[in-house]
Amino acid sequence: MIKNIIFDLGNVLLRFKPEEFLLQFTSDKEYIKQFVPKITRSKLWLDLDRGLESLENAEIIFISKYPEEKELISLFFNHWMEMLTPIEENINILLDLSKSGYKTYILSNYIKEAFIFVKEKFDFFTIFDGQIISGEEKVIKPDKVIYESLLRRYQLIPEESLFIDDILFFLKPAKKLGISTIWNRPHTDLRKELKKFNVVI
Numbered sequence: 001m002i003k004n005i006i007f008d009l010g011n012v013l014l015r016f017k018p019e020e021f022l023l024q025f026t027s028d029k030e031y032i033k034q035f036v037p038k039i040t041r042s043k044l045w046l047d048l049d050r051g052l053e054s055l056e057n058a059e060i061i062f063i064s065k066y067p068e069e070k071e072l073i074s075l076f077f078n079h080w081m082e083m084l085t086p087i088e089e090n091i092n093i094l095l096d097l098s099k100s101g102y103k104t105y106i107l108s109n110y111i112k113e114a115f116i117f118v119k120e121k122f123d124f125f126t127i128f129d130g131q132i133i134s135g136e137e138k139v140i141k142p143d144k145v146i147y148e149s150l151l152r153r154y155q156l157i158p159e160e161s162l163f164i165d166d167i168l169f170f171l172k173p174a175k176k177l178g179i180s181t182i183w184n185r186p187h188t189d190l191r192k193e194l195k196k197f198n199v200v201i
Contacts, residue, residue, distance in 0.1 A: 006163040097194075113135075
């Protein structure tokens with residue numbers, strides 16, 4: 001029986017769509033398409049997720065690496081947190097789960113400064129019974145250590161826990177530990193998927 005629901009943040013509870021976001025500032029879709037991976041899929045961005053680098057230093061490093069793109073890099077680093085907005089239908093599910101007596105947790109690769117920003121901005125963070133944030137733990141998914149840290153810290157039984165993530169690869173370590181999983185894709189009906197596990201909401 002599922003008692004604990006574990007949420008990823010990006011594209012599960014909060015939007016993270018840098019390409020869409022940057023198209024507010026330019027209509028050049030091809031330019032944005034090649035720009036975004038340089039930043040968000042780089043080793044440096046992973047170091048941000050791990051809490052090994054600061055956003056301030058990362059901006060300086062990216063500009064030194066791509067000086068011809070200084071303007072867009074600065075724009076991105078000054079404004080990117082503005083795109084971290086709630087996915088309302090999933091926030092409503094979170095609220096319903098809490099009201100129904102389920103324990104709720106966060107397990108997310110998230111930059112420390114960004115987590116501070118969203119936690120201060122959005123009230124729904126007060127609902128959670130616990131959290132493991134990569135930028136605070138210095139370890140990222142899919143390293144099994146981060147999943148084990150959640151289970152150990154909050155004394156969760158894997159077979160009573162269900163993890164929701166938008167990246168399939170990040171669900172595999174959870175499954176190996178005995179945690180049930182839901183792959184949250186853009187058109188996933190999360191409420192319907194939860195009911196498949198006899199979650200009452």
